[in-house]
Structure formats: structure tokens, C-alpha cells
Amino acid sequence: MLSIATTFGILWVLAADSFAFFRQVSPIEFFFGTRWAPNLEPRSFGVLPLVSGTLLIAGGALMVALPVSLGSALFLSEYAPPWVRNSLKPTLEILAGIPTVVYGYFALMFITPHVLRPLFPNTEVFNGASAAIVVGIMIIPTIASLCDDAFRAVPRHLREAAFALSATRFEVTTRIVFPAAVSGIVASVLLAFARAIGETMAVALAAGMTPKLTLNPLESMQTLTGYIVQISMGDTPAGSLEYLTIFACGMTLFIMTLGVNLIAQRVMARFREAYE
Amino acid sequence: MSDTPVLFEPRLKRRRRIARWSQGVFATSALIGVAFLAVLLFRVIVDGGSWVSWKFITNPPSDLDPNNCGAMSALFGTLWLIAMTAATSVPIGIAAAVYLEEYAPNNRLTRFIHVNISNLAGVPSIVYGILGLALFVRWLGFGRSVLAGALTLSLLILPVIIIASREALRAVPKSFRLAAYALGASRWQTVWAHVLPPALPGIMTGIILALSRALGEAAPLIMLGALTYVRFAPHSPMDPFTAMPVQIYNWCDRPDPEFQSLAAAGILVLLGVLLPLNALAVAVRVLHERRKAW
Amino acid sequence: MVDVAESPPALRREIPRVVVTPLASRPPREEQGDMTSSAVITAEKLTIRYGSFPAVRAVCLEIPPRQVTAIIGPSGCGKSTLLRSMNRMNDFVPSASVEGTLLYGGQNVYGPGYDAVELRRRIGMVFQKPNPFPKSIFKNVAWGPLINGYTGNIEDLVEATLQRAALWDEVKDKLHESAYALSGGQQQRLCIARAIAMQPEVLLMDEPCSALDPIATTRIEDLIDQLKDRYTVILVTHNMQQAARVSDRTAFMYMGELIEVGVTHAMFTKPTNQRTQDYITGRFG
Numbered sequence A: 001m002l003s004i005a006t007t008f009g010i011l012w013v014l015a016a017d018s019f020a021f022f023r024q025v026s027p028i029e030f031f032f033g034t035r036w037a038p039n040l041e042p043r044s045f046g047v048l049p050l051v052s053g054t055l056l057i058a059g060g061a062l063m064v065a066l067p068v069s070l071g072s073a074l075f076l077s078e079y080a081p082p083w084v085r086n087s088l089k090p091t092l093e094i095l096a097g098i099p100t101v102v103y104g105y106f107a108l109m110f111i112t113p114h115v116l117r118p119l120f121p122n123t124e125v126f127n128g129a130s131a132a133i134v135v136g137i138m139i140i141p142t143i144a145s146l147c148d149d150a151f152r153a154v155p156r157h158l159r160e161a162a163f164a165l166s167a168t169r170f171e172v173t174t175r176i177v178f179p180a181a182v183s184g185i186v187a188s189v190l191l192a193f194a195r196a197i198g199e200t201m202a203v204a205l206a207a208g209m210t211p212k213l214t215l216n217p218l219e220s221m222q223t224l225t226g227y228i229v230q231i232s233m234g235d236t237p238a239g240s241l242e243y244l245t246i247f248a249c250g251m252t253l254f255i256m257t258l259g260v261n262l263i264a265q266r267v268m269a270r271f272r273e274a275y276e
Numbered sequence B: 001m002s003d004t005p006v007l008f009e010p011r012l013k014r015r016r017r018i019a020r021w022s023q024g025v026f027a028t029s030a031l032i033g034v035a036f037l038a039v040l041l042f043r044v045i046v047d048g049g050s051w052v053s054w055k056f057i058t059n060p061p062s063d064l065d066p067n068n069c070g071a072m073s074a075l076f077g078t079l080w081l082i083a084m085t086a087a088t089s090v091p092i093g094i095a096a097a098v099y100l101e102e103y104a105p106n107n108r109l110t111r112f113i114h115v116n117i118s119n120l121a122g123v124p125s126i127v128y129g130i131l132g133l134a135l136f137v138r139w140l141g142f143g144r145s146v147l148a149g150a151l152t153l154s155l156l157i158l159p160v161i162i163i164a165s166r167e168a169l170r171a172v173p174k175s176f177r178l179a180a181y182a183l184g185a186s187r188w189q190t191v192w193a194h195v196l197p198p199a200l201p202g203i204m205t206g207i208i209l210a211l212s213r214a215l216g217e218a219a220p221l222i223m224l225g226a227l228t229y230v231r232f233a234p235h236s237p238m239d240p241f242t243a244m245p246v247q248i249y250n251w252c253d254r255p256d257p258e259f260q261s262l263a264a265a266g267i268l269v270l271l272g273v274l275l276p277l278n279a280l281a282v283a284v285r286v287l288h289e290r291r292k293a294w
Numbered sequence C: 001m002v003d004v005a006e007s008p009p010a011l012r013r014e015i016p017r018v019v020v021t022p023l024a025s026r027p028p029r030e031e032q033g034d035m036t037s038s039a040v041i042t043a044e045k046l047t048i049r050y051g052s053f054p055a056v057r058a059v060c061l062e063i064p065p066r067q068v069t070a071i072i073g074p075s076g077c078g079k080s081t082l083l084r085s086m087n088r089m090n091d092f093v094p095s096a097s098v099e100g101t102l103l104y105g106g107q108n109v110y111g112p113g114y115d116a117v118e119l120r121r122r123i124g125m126v127f128q129k130p131n132p133f134p135k136s137i138f139k140n141v142a143w144g145p146l147i148n149g150y151t152g153n154i155e156d157l158v159e160a161t162l163q164r165a166a167l168w169d170e171v172k173d174k175l176h177e178s179a180y181a182l183s184g185g186q187q188q189r190l191c192i193a194r195a196i197a198m199q200p201e202v203l204l205m206d207e208p209c210s211a212l213d214p215i216a217t218t219r220i221e222d223l224i225d226q227l228k229d230r231y232t233v234i235l236v237t238h239n240m241q242q243a244a245r246v247s248d249r250t251a252f253m254y255m256g257e258l259i260e261v262g263v264t265h266a267m268f269t270k271p272t273n274q275r276t277q278d279y280i281t282g283r284f285g
Helices: A002-023 A027-032 A048-079 A082-096 A100-119 A128-153 A156-164 A169-180 A182-198 A201-207 A224-233 A241-273 B012-051 B054-058 B072-103 B108-121 B125-139 B146-171 B174-182 B187-216 B219-223 B244-253 B257-291 C009-018 C079-086 C116-122 C137-147 C154-164 C184-196 C214-227 C240-246 C264-269 C274-280
Strands: C041-050 C053-063 C068-072 C096-104 C123-126 C202-206 C232-236 C249-254 C257-263
Touching: A048 A082, A048 A128, A048 A169, A048 A182, A048 A201, A048 A224, A048 A241, A048 B012, A082 A128, A082 B012, A082 B257, A100 A128, A100 A201, A100 B012, A100 B187, A100 B244, A100 B257, A128 A182, A128 A201, A128 B012, A156 A169, A156 C184, A169 A182, A169 B012, A169 C137, A182 A241, A182 B125, A201 A224, A201 B244, A224 A241, A224 B125, A224 B219, A241 B108, A241 B125, B012 B257, B012 C116, B072 B108, B072 B146, B072 B187, B072 B244, B108 B146, B125 B146, B125 B219, B146 B187, B146 B219, B174 B187, B187 B244, B187 B257, B219 B244, B244 B257, C041 C079, C053 C079, C068 C079, C068 C240, C079 C096, C079 C202, C079 C232, C116 C123, C123 C184, C137 C154, C137 C184, C154 C184, C184 C202, C184 C214, C214 C232, C214 C240, C240 C264, C249 C264, C249 C274, C257 C264, C257 C274, C264 C274
Parallel strands: C053 C257, C068 C232, C068 C249, C123 C202, C202 C232
Antiparallel strands: C041 C053, C041 C096, C249 C257
16 A cells, blocks of 8 residues: 555656656766756756766765764774763764754855865865765764664674783774674765765755866865756746756766665675674 | 794783773764764854844744844744644554554565665655655646645655654564464554554654654755745645745855854754754653663 | 671581682692692682672682683572683673782782783683684684784694694684684684683683583583693583583582582582582582
């Protein structure tokens, strides 16, 4: 009954997005073109600048988030006494509940003027780095929480055996616990990556609206999500080509996140089998 | 074999130093996470604290006059949205979870549905916005209404509710169900009286978290046209609307620093609702875990 | 501390006889298994609590070198706790607290500033359920020595250790396969090999055979018999017959207290304490 409706939900999403896909100018140009300018003359529909913006920011976010999350997770599961754990974990969960617009605000008002500009004076007002930083902060609770679960799933007797062999806690943590939990860690990283790809508001606020194929995070750039928001804020007539680009971008986005999520699920499944 | 001499160089001092030093590193990284939260809150309070007032809450927004600008329409919009979203998604979500967990046979179709739901939970919110645009606004003709917004948000959080509810139901030990069956209860009686009650805290936690996520979403609503200049609170489900997160985004985009302070004020109000809500969910979960007898 | 009010009159008379007295005043005994040299580990009035519950009460025990000492007793009598205190594995239980002293190498293991990591290099442990690392057989044995900076030839060490653990012939062709591919008995022997690769002085074994089938158990008991040439073995077991087969000395514990300790053969044929007699004859436990 309801479950079938849900299944239809997915199929419908795909169908709706594919309206535009089949009416696109040319799929090859879409996927391989490097200039995205559906509203300006001469028009072109290469989606690569948007994809590169998306990936750059998502990748940057991971770089920011990984060290902090892993360190926090290791601390919570291996080192922290129970009272510390019980106060720190809820704090992280609260951090996870902050809406993304708030992070966008934070990026624009604080990170760029007070952190990035002093360090790199020629940072633009809208830039990819501030977006990457705040998206990174946003996904820290996700990765930390999942990794903490992964570490705690490592059976106690493995640690005991290692300690009994005259190992320090650091050695037990890094050489036994961490390797045993690797698939859980990878899965959590992938999930967070998918989330970073799909992140909209913070990125729209912080990174700007200029699609650009660049590797320089200090410049402004636009992501798939940012573009979709931009277009829908304006007055694009329904059924026009610009309108349809929403669907094409949405489709691309959907495929990207779905792909990453599926890989993450496969990794998670293997992780669960690892302990007989 | 002859006794091999002990050839160890354990370098214990060095290893102990590394162990202690690493503990500090890990603790620091945990604190960094908390530090971000603190800095964020601090900035928001500094920037927007003075702008939060009764006037702020009751005035409608204005494009021109930051001093008299308020968030009334956004607040009411958010309230309408949450109420309608909850009304649609909670019953459907719980019912679906109960069906999937208790009634559905464990076959490939069920597993496939489960995988689908997990995937849906990971879809970015903006894609739901696209879906809502195509489905509710255009195809079903609801226009840019609160109804469309609520339905879209419902779709967004439905997978989350279903997954959380299923987990809660699964956590109820089988022995509860078996005991009820052994006493002659029907399946429905068993579920209603013996399985749902112990799972309720877990389900509540999931619902609260899902709703708080819906509260904070802006992207799908923008897609549905919530950004157009709306001065009044909705009076019926078909009215146009706006919501707090959308309004905040709007203010952020303005170059005037005063509007940005307004954005900060809006954030404070929003957080003032969200953080207690999240804290409530966490508290429910913690209390439940402590009182679990199994 | 000993709750004198609770112990029956018989015990109150027996305990002074087995409390450690200076060696010089001990009457000489003619049988094997005598403590002719100084003890490797000495527990003096050792009390271990979990929270407020005393799991081990004022136990005084000496462990002689190069012999197998068995600790027996019914479930919950504190024997595992006592064993784990010897290499400070109880440190990992947050609610555990220790009073009294545990001497090893002339030093109090629970004294201030004593390095537990160093201790575990000299006192190794084998656990109830085999717990090899999710690595290859070779890496399992080599892990401890490598972490501890072994300077010799590691392959020779692994081979020698596996030989000593009576496992070499069975695994020599698959050293780099996963340890989980081995049977339960083989895994336990691997864990023993892993422990003795560190060349400890003492080997603690916490019910090592309880998860194994009888044939594997026999092989491990034979192994223990060989091991005592080189190591001091302390064996906790709930299987009295095993204690009788394998050990030189036996200590009987009940409800946290050490009831009787002595040469195994004597204890099983002529126990001096009524409660020991009851346990051995199966009246309870």
C-alpha cells in the first residue's frame, strides 16, 4: 500500500527529471561541455563547471571534517571516561540539528571576512573555501557519530588481547581498533560525502552564483544545487529550456548522490559481516 | 631450542609519551567540534541579539525598512508548515513502519522497499523540491501554496520517520511478541498493545528529529516559490507562504548590513525553537535507554 | 578485608595456616611441588572491589616459579578477578578498586608509578575464548614482539614460538592466511603462542579450555605440561579434574576468599578444610 507509493515516489522523481533530459540540446554537450551559461548569449550547456564546483566544495568539506571527526570519534570511544562521553555526544547531536541556512550565514559573515580574508587577502566575497569549511563543520557530527559506532562495534576481547601483549592505548587504538573498523569509517565518509554534494543553502549563500571551472577555492563558484536554487528564484517561464535545465541538473545530482549512497551501503553491509 | 635471549627494546618511555600525547590530540579534536558550535552561537548572538524583539516577531517583512521589518509571515508560515507536515507524515510514516516491520513477509520485495527507503533518505532536499515543483505545484495544480510546501516536506521526512520507527520497533525484543501470541492475541492486538508502547520513545525521537529537520529546510521551499514577497500569514492551505529559513536566506542576500543583522535575529528565533526541540529528542532517547528493562 | 563475622568457625581456624609466613618458619615438606625457591608473585591481603562489592577478599597467596598453579572454585568466587589483577587487566574496569599489595619482582604492582605496560610484557595472558587478531597467523604471533621493539629475527621467533606451542606443523604452510581460518583449538594454541612470543616469565590462563571440545582440551593440557619447563603458569579453571590433571599446586577459592592452597595431589586426596572437601566431592559448585 504505502510502501508501493514510496516506490513510485522514486520512479516518479526519475521520470520528472527525465522530461528535460530527453529534450536537452545534446547529452554530450551537457556532460562534457565546460561552459555553463543557459541564460546568456551565446548559450551553452556544459555542466562541468557546476559539477566541479560541487565536487570541489564537497571534497574540501571532507578534508576539513575528517581529521576532526575521526579524532573526536576515537576520543569518544577509546579514551573518554563515561561522564565526558555522555556530555559530549549529545552536544555533537545538537550541532547536527542546526539548519543549513545558519551555516551559510556563518560562512558569509564570519569565515570569509574574519578568517579567510586575513589569511588570503585576495579572497573574493563569495568563495568556495568558506563553503567547504562550513559544510565540513556541518558533516562532522555525521562522521563522528557513525565512526564512534564503528569503533564501539569492535569487540572488547580484541582490545584485551592487545593490552595483554604489553601495548599502550595508542597502539591498541591505532593498530587494532582502527584497522578493524575501517569499513565502517569508509561507509560514514561516503555518506557524509553524499550529503555534502547535496547541500544547498550554505553553498548558495557562501560560494556565489558564478559557474566556473576552477580549482582555486578562493574564487566564487557555483554548484549544481546553487544553480537550481538560483533559477527557481527568478522568473523562468515554465517549459522553457532554462526551466528544463533544473531537471537536468537535478537528475545529475540525484544520480551522483544515489551512486555514492549505494556504494556506502555496500561497504556497510560488508562491515556488518566482518564479525562472525 | 635453546633459550633465545630476550632481545626486546621496548622503548617504553617513548611509547608512553606518544600515548599520552595522542590522548591530548584526540581530546582536542573533540573539543574543536564543540568550539565551532560555540563560536557560531556567539557570532549569531552578537550580531542579532539586539534585533530580537516583540516588534520583530509581529511585524511583516519589508524590503525597504529594516527597522520595522519583522518575521511574522515567516513565523506563521513555518507554523502552518510544521503542523500540516506533521499531520500528513507522522501517521503515514508510523503506519508504513509498522506494516513493514510487523506484517510484511520477509521477501525480496520487502527488502527492495527497505533499500529504496534508505536511498530516499539520502536524496538531497533540493531534489525533493524539484519533485514538489513538478508534482504538487504544476501537475496537481496546487500552485505555490502551503499545501504544496507541506506535502513536499512530508515526502522529504517520510523516509527518515520510517527508518527511525522501524529501528525502534526492531529494538523491541521478540519475546514480547511471542508472549502475547502465546496468550492468544491477534496480530493487531499484539502490535497495538505490546509492541508499539515500548517502541514509542524511539519513534518519538525519530519524529522530533525529522520535524526539526523539516523546520530548517529552505531549499525545497524556495523551489516551490516561497521566496516571493509574502507579507501575510497564510489563512488557508492554498495561500502563498514563506518560512523562517527562507526569510533568513533572503535577508542574508541583501547588501545592507542591517538586513544581515535581521538575518542573525531570525536565526536566533529559529534556533530558539530548534535547539530545545533537538534537546528534547536527545533527552527522550537517553531517558528511554536508561529505563529500558531489557 | 576479611569479614570475620561471616566466615564459619572452621574457616577462621584454617586461614592462619595458609597465610604467608616467612619462608624460614615453614615446615619442610618432602613432596614435589614444594616452594623451594622464592615465589614469583605474592599476593598480600589483596582485596579487589567492583564498586562496593568485594570480589576478592584479603587473599594471601604465593605463586612458585616454573610450576602450574591452578585456582579453582565455583562460579563467581573471584578467581578470574584474582588472575586478572596479576597483570593489571582490572585497570580497564572503571569500577574496580584494589587494596593490599601484589608483589612481582620485589615491587608492588599496585604501587604508585608502577608501569602496567611493562608488567604485561613479563606476565602474559590467555583468555577464555580464543581471540586472535583479524590478521594472518604470522602477524598474530609477531605483533607483540614487533610493537615492543624486538631486535632479533622475527621469522625465527615466530617459528620457534609456534613450535613451542605445538602448532607449527599444522600451520607452517599457511602462515600468511587469516587466523580465523583455524579451528577453535588451533586458535587457542595460536593465542598461547602469541603470548609466549613475548617471552614472559609468567603465563596467566583464564579457563583456556572452556570453549573447546575435549580433544582440543587434551592437546592444550599437554601443552601446558610442556610449558611449565620455561614459564610459571597460573591456571584458572572451573573443571576440577583438569586442575587435578595438570597442576602442581592448587588454590581453592570461595566467595572471594582463599580457602585452601597446597600441593595438588594432597589437596585432592586429603583436603584440610571442610569446604574444600565439599567442593571437591561435588556437594556444591
